[in-house]
Amino acid sequence: MTAVPTVLDERFRAAAAAEGLLDVAYDVLDDTPVGPLLVGVSDQGLCRVGFDPEPEAELERLARDFGPRVLRTPAALDRVRRELDEYFAGRRQAFDLDLDLRATPEFHRRVLAELNRVEYGRTTTYGTLAAQVGAPRAARAVGTVMNRNPLPIILPCHRVVGANGSLTGYGGGLDRKEWLLRLEGALL
Amino acid sequence: MARASLPPFELFYESHRGEVLAFLRRRAGRERADDLFQETFLRALRAYGRLEHGEHLRAWVLTIAGNAVIDAARRERPTAELAVEPSGEDERPAVEELAPLTDDLPPKERAAVVLRYGYDLDYDTIGAALGSNEQAARQAASAGVRRLRKQKEQR
Numbered sequence: 001m002t003a004v005p006t007v008l009d010e011r012f013r014a015a016a017a018a019e020g021l022l023d024v025a026y027d028v029l030d031d032t033p034v035g036p037l038l039v040g041v042s043d044q045g046l047c048r049v050g051f052d053p054e055p056e057a058e059l060e061r062l063a064r065d066f067g068p069r070v071l072r073t074p075a076a077l078d079r080v081r082r083e084l085d086e087y088f089a090g091r092r093q094a095f096d097l098d099l100d101l102r103a104t105p106e107f108h109r110r111v112l113a114e115l116n117r118v119e120y121g122r123t124t125t126y127g128t129l130a131a132q133v134g135a136p137r138a139a140r141a142v143g144t145v146m147n148r149n150p151l152p153i154i155l156p157c158h159r160v161v162g163a164n165g166s167l168t169g170y171g172g173g174l175d176r177k178e179w180l181l182r183l184e185g186a187l188l
Numbered sequence: 189m190a191r192a193s194l195p196p197f198e199l200f201y202e203s204h205r206g207e208v209l210a211f212l213r214r215r216a217g218r219e220r221a222d223d224l225f226q227e228t229f230l231r232a233l234r235a236y237g238r239l240e241h242g243e244h245l246r247a248w249v250l251t252i253a254g255n256a257v258i259d260a261a262r263r264e265r266p267t268a269e270l271a272v273e274p275s276g277e278d279e280r281p282a283v284e285e286l287a288p289l290t291d292d293l294p295p296k297e298r299a300a301v302v303l304r305y306g307y308d309l310d311y312d313t314i315g316a317a318l319g320s321n322e323q324a325a326r327q328a329a330s331a332g333v334r335r336l337r338k339q340k341e342q343r
Binding site for chain 2 (some may be wrong): 001002003004008009011012015016019021022023053055056059060062063067068070072085180
């Protein structure tokens with residue numbers, strides 16, 4: 001099989017993004033402190049942050065949710081990469097990115113909007129979030145929303161803990177949750 | 189049976205980019221193939237969202253590549269006239285030269301001849317593109333060539 005020279009490959013990917021032909025432009029950030037992260041943007045904004053990316057499954061999911069024109073185009077993720085780098089280095093406390101949550105159900109979006117108000121270095125509980133969206137008995141459902149958060153780190157589900165202060169759970173694994181809370185100074 | 193669903197473009201691209209580049213180098217030379225590679229996949233990307241299923245993607249992208257070669261040749265020598273005689277495996281006239289000669293062939297033979305000698309596709313791919321198989325594609329191409337020879341003799 002003929003190997004495609006890197007320069008040719010990169011030129012095509014850049015042209016595809018520059019022409020606005022993609023449903024989702026993505027990249028895998030290989031060396032973040034919380035391991036490899038798959039990040040994707042649509043024409044509306046950031047649409048995916050994924051831990052432990054298994055590329056094929058992730059790409060199938062992106063294609064299903066946003067359309068089949070999904071292509072790895074690192075240049076299109078420059079801004080996301082920069083903001084995440086700053087965050088991991090402790091130099092950024094809030095993200096300034098447009099978000100695309102169109103593939104997320106309405107109740108989930110309401111909970112995530114409330115979650116997005118929890119500030120850097122603070123924590124809240126599942127029950128508190130449930131009450132804030134007017135469903136005080138839905139703490140468990142809020143847990144499900146956190147587990148399916150399409151934009152972890154950016155929408156800070158790591159800041160949600162159990163009523164007794166325990167870390168409870170995290171879609172990306174408890175080690176990552178602990179690391180993020182320590183980074184933010186919410187855990188000593 | 190359910191039709192194969194359309195894969196994310198990244199997976200399609202990774203599966204076919206090497207073969208497309210090899211095809212373009214054969215057809216257009218190493219230097220021109222670089223530009224045509226990008227042109228081919230940009231064209232594919234523009235059309236990709238409109239595809240309804242993921243079958244015959246290889247034949248599809250090689251056809252796009254073949255068209256990109258032809259369009260580039262037209263841009264470079266718009267009035268060139270070339271003598272063409274599809275006579276065997278080793279002579280593979282470009283499709284722009286071949287297509288008008290095959291106008292009178294039955295549709296399946298015409299498609300097989302054009303895909304084989306114009307686009308340089310193998311019989312397996314042509315069979316897939318025609319919804320039949322490798323052997324039927326070989327027979328159709330061979331019958332098409334025989335018919336072309338006959339037509340030529342009668343002229």
